[in-house]
Amino acid sequence: QVTLKESGPVLVKPTETLTLTCTVSGFSLSNAKMAVTWIRQPPGKALEWLAQIFSNDERWYTPSLKDRLTISRDAAKSQVVLTMTNVDPADTATYFCARIRGVEEWELYLDYWGQGTLVTVSS
Amino acid sequence: DIQLTQSPSFLSASVGDRVTITCRASQGISRYLVWYQQKPGKAPKLLIYTASTLQSGVPSRFSGSGSGTEFTLTISSLQPEDFATYYCQQLNNYPATFGQGTKVDIK
Numbered sequence: 001q002v003t004l005k006e007s008g009p010v011l012v013k014p015t016e017t018l019t020l021t022c023t024v025s026g027f028s029l030s031n032a033k034m035a036v037t038w039i040r041q042p043p044g045k046a047l048e049w050l051a052q053i054f055s056n057d058e059r060w061y062t063p064s065l066k067d068r069l070t071i072s073r074d075a076a077k078s079q080v081v082l083t084m085t086n087v088d089p090a091d092t093a094t095y096f097c098a099r100i101r102g103v104e105e106w107e108l109y110l111d112y113w114g115q116g117t118l119v120t121v122s123s
Numbered sequence: 124d125i126q127l128t129q130s131p132s133f134l135s136a137s138v139g140d141r142v143t144i145t146c147r148a149s150q151g152i153s154r155y156l157v158w159y160q161q162k163p164g165k166a167p168k169l170l171i172y173t174a175s176t177l178q179s180g181v182p183s184r185f186s187g188s189g190s191g192t193e194f195t196l197t198i199s200s201l202q203p204e205d206f207a208t209y210y211c212q213q214l215n216n217y218p219a220t221f222g223q224g225t226k227v228d229i230k
Binding site for chain 1: 124155157159166167168172173178212217218219220221223
């Protein structure tokens with residue numbers, strides 16, 4: 001059974017660094033057919049892609065946040081970590097991690113998602 | 124970046140209606156378009172990938188079509204559990220992008 005679960009702080013102060021962890025089960029982060037991505041959704045707004053990491057450690061970031069984001073993985077712990085520096089109230093959102101399938105064929109889609117974690121940035 | 128524009132943004136429909144949502148890409152993306160359904164307070168759920176492939180377990184009343192720059196999601200007979208927000212996404216091209224969403228509400 002494939003599951004993903006996000007964890008991290010509920011409240012972060014402006015200018016601080018946010019660290020979110022996605023713990024996966026039911027598949028391996030070393031599987032070349034898959035990858036993991038982070039996506040966020042501000043309250044009442046649309047989904048926004050943030051970053052993704054492949055089994056070969058290739059990392060992609062959304063251009064607008066590239067300087068503030070770092071994605072990493074620990075296959076032994078089955079975890080993918082996203083850090084965001086210098087947070088702002090505009091970063092208040094529900095953060096989701098999801099599994100990417102179709103990597104070998106390069107026909108990508110997100111087939112399993114975590115439940116999401118709401119992060120509020122406020123002093 | 125490839126922009127995805129969904130239309131309409133809001134749709135009011137009745138149970139049993141046929142519903143069509145359009146997603147237009149700012150440049151050609153072949154058939155690499157994905158559709159998700161999201162209900163309030165929940166994570167999105169995969170419906171269709173590569174424009175027309177139905178994800179396992181998704182009811183056959185959902186279908187997708189299109190290629191290049193124009194894509195559609197069709198619900199052949201709207202059911203009460205289908206009232207939700209629908210998003211298209213492309214992630215074969217960097218950076219990945221989502222449409223702005225289409226909310227399907229009860230008429």
